[in-house]
Amino acid sequence: MNINKNIAVSDSGFVFNPTTGESYTVNPIGVEIIEMLKQEKSINEINQVLIGRYNADIVTIDKDVSDFINLLKLYSLIENQNAA
Amino acid sequence: MDKFRYERPLIKKLESSMPNKFGMRTEYAPKTHIDGVAVADLISKYGSPVFVLSEKTIRSNVRKARKAFETRYPKVQFAWSYKTNYMDAVCRTFHQEGSWAEVVSGFEYDKAIHNGVEGSKIIFNGPDKSDDDLHKAISNNSIIHIDHFDEFYAIKEIATNLNITAKVAIRVNMDTGIYPMWDRFGFNFENGQAWDALNKIMRSDVMELVGLHTHIGTFMLSPNAYSVAAYKLAELAIGVREKYNHEVNYIDMGGGFASNNTLKGGYLPGVDISPSINEFAEAITSALINSNFRPDKLPLLILETGRALVDDAGFLLGSVLSNKRLSDGRRSTILDIGVNILFTSFWYDHKITPAQPFTQYTEETVLYGPLCMNIDVIREQISLPLLNKGDHVVIHNVGAYNMTQWMQFITLRPKIVMIDIDGKPHVIREGESLQNLLDVEKVPEHLEKFEL
Numbered sequence: 100m101n102i103n104k105n106i107a108v109s110d111s112g113f114v115f116n117p118t119t120g121e122s123y124t125v126n127p128i129g130v131e132i133i134e135m136l137k138q139e140k141s142i143n144e145i146n147q148v149l150i151g152r153y154n155a156d157i158v159t160i161d162k163d164v165s166d167f168i169n170l171l172k173l174y175s176l177i178e179n180q181n182a183a
Numbered sequence: 184m185d186k187f188r189y190e191r192p193l194i195k196k197l198e199s200s201m202p203n204k205f206g207m208r209t210e211y212a213p214k215t216h217i218d219g220v221a222v223a224d225l226i227s228k229y230g231s232p233v234f235v236l237s238e239k240t241i242r243s244n245v246r247k248a249r250k251a252f253e254t255r256y257p258k259v260q261f262a263w264s265y266k267t268n269y270m271d272a273v274c275r276t277f278h279q280e281g282s283w284a285e286v287v288s289g290f291e292y293d294k295a296i297h298n299g300v301e302g303s304k305i306i307f308n309g310p311d312k313s314d315d316d317l318h319k320a321i322s323n324n325s326i327i328h329i330d331h332f333d334e335f336y337a338i339k340e341i342a343t344n345l346n347i348t349a350k351v352a353i354r355v356n357m358d359t360g361i362y363p364m365w366d367r368f369g370f371n372f373e374n375g376q377a378w379d380a381l382n383k384i385m386r387s388d389v390m391e392l393v394g395l396h397t398h399i400g401t402f403m404l405s406p407n408a409y410s411v412a413a414y415k416l417a418e419l420a421i422g423v424r425e426k427y428n429h430e431v432n433y434i435d436m437g438g439g440f441a442s443n444n445t446l447k448g449g450y451l452p453g454v455d456i457s458p459s460i461n462e463f464a465e466a467i468t469s470a471l472i473n474s475n476f477r478p479d480k481l482p483l484l485i486l487e488t489g490r491a492l493v494d495d496a497g498f499l500l501g502s503v504l505s506n507k508r509l510s511d512g513r514r515s516t517i518l519d520i521g522v523n524i525l526f527t528s529f530w531y532d533h534k535i536t537p538a539q540p541f542t543q544y545t546e547e548t549v550l551y552g553p554l555c556m557n558i559d560v561i562r563e564q565i566s567l568p569l570l571n572k573g574d575h576v577v578i579h580n581v582g583a584y585n586m587t588q589w590m591q592f593i594t595l596r597p598k599i600v601m602i603d604i605d606g607k608p609h610v611i612r613e614g615e616s617l618q619n620l621l622d623v624e625k626v627p628e629h630l631e632k633f634e635l
């Protein structure tokens with residue numbers, strides 16, 4: 100999974116994709132996930148980090164992280180290798 | 184180490200287009216308590232979903248409404264519209280506040296009697312009154328609002344047989360500048376039908392004309408329409424006095440004042456556009472006072488206000504069953520509240536709020552009910568915080584027409600709880616059980632057994 104490395108993420112959760120000119124807002128946990136994706140962490144690793152930090156069970160986190168990543172694909176912020 | 188409070192990750196595209204019809208309004212300020220009782224406690228004790236009514240709000244609504252009219256007009260009487268919410272506890276709250284009963288079927292009539300309302304304080308409206316119903320109403324000295332000529336002749340025959348004078352009024356329909364005009368109920372003012380009916384009543388020796396009634400529509404946003412209607416009824420009443428030297432006791436303006444809900448397709452929220460009860464009171468009472476009634480002979484003013492007195496006293500509490508992503512990327516949320524118990528979701532964009540605090544992040548979502556039916560949509564689009572499975576939501580302004588029009592379809596109807604003025608919850612209707620339904624079903628003997 101390759102996050103588009105050009106995208107700019109500000110601490111306040113503002114995301115800009117220079118390729119498409121689109122902007123997005125992301126909540127703090129979303130920013131964390133994008134940063135981890137940039138560091139090329141796997142979904143599994145991401146889930147483990149989040150479970151250590153947040154008050155939620157693994158089922159919820161797993162479900163929500165994959166939903167979030169699907170949205171990043173929908174917005175072309177991640178290149179979908181499976182589809183390529 | 185303490186863990187952070189979890190919130191699911193969210194990414195939202197910033198649209199350069201116009202803000203949506205909800206503008207910048209945030210609908211999601213959490214509703215954590217109702218009359219001091221925690222929503223979470225109500226759900227853990229009574230289940231999810233559950234209807235909750237506030238006795239305090241009902242009482243304060245009637246008192247405000249009475250004050251609005253009584254400070255402007257000498258004689259005012261409210262009659263509780265049973266069909267709006269005929270839970271006994273609700274009706275009795277209204278009766279304790281001095282309201283008579285307004286019913287539109289034999290079943291509702293019997294309910295009013297069961298609640299202990301004196302026959303003479305029951306107003307019987309509607310096109311469907313069987314001979315048995317009329318027999319009962321005439322014997323009990325109730326007030327019958329005649330809807331059509333077939334009913335007039337039925338009353339004439341029954342009253343003659345009983346040798347009792349029936350107390351009657353006619354329902355009048357009329358042009359008040361509102362479209363569509365409700366001309367299917369009662370007798371028309373403009374084409375002379377109303378006078379036709381009045382003449383027949385005045386010439387009958389088994390009927391006494393005690394009043395004139397209209398109900399010009401429901402969820403009315405125009406006080407002026409009521410002013411027009413009040414003038415027209417006053418004109419009829421004065422005409423009857425001149426022609427027959429007979430004074431009617433009352434003018435009944437029906438119900439129909441809008442509540443704080445937002446009609447579907449409406450651009451502005453109901454709270455911002457629905458006129459206040461004072462505006463309706465001003466329109467009606469000044470029309471009556473400025474008409475040709477002698478100041479010492481003003482008739483009693485009856486109001487059958489329904490939704491405006493009870494809508495905001497009702498809440499429906501429920502829970503999130505699941506969050507899903509639709510094929511086009513939109514968020515959808517499934518609640519345990521369906522259109523089967525929230526009939527008014529066909530008319531209104533209900534205000535829905537979470538029952539627990541959230542961050543400022545929100546997401547546009549489609550809210551579905553739990554039914555395996557495509558029609559089961561509670562809100563086509565709503566901005567809500569990031570709800571998780573099991574989180575609670577509160578649907579506002581559901582006190583009118585839901586606890587009477589709900590249907591037993593796919594799921595069983597839930598409990599109704601009323602919080603009294605001291606903040607104590609009472610179950611006022613049990614949740615339905617399978618047994619309740621089996622009690623009224625019968626299986627023919629040849630269908631009792633089968634092998635698969």
Ligand SMILES: Cc1ncc(COP(=O)(O)O)c(C=O)c1O
Nearest residue numbers: 264398401438439487488489490
């Ligand atoms: C005759 C009559 N009176 C009163 C009402 C109560 O109306 P609302 O709930 O709109 O005030 C109705 C409802 O349609 C009605 O038909």
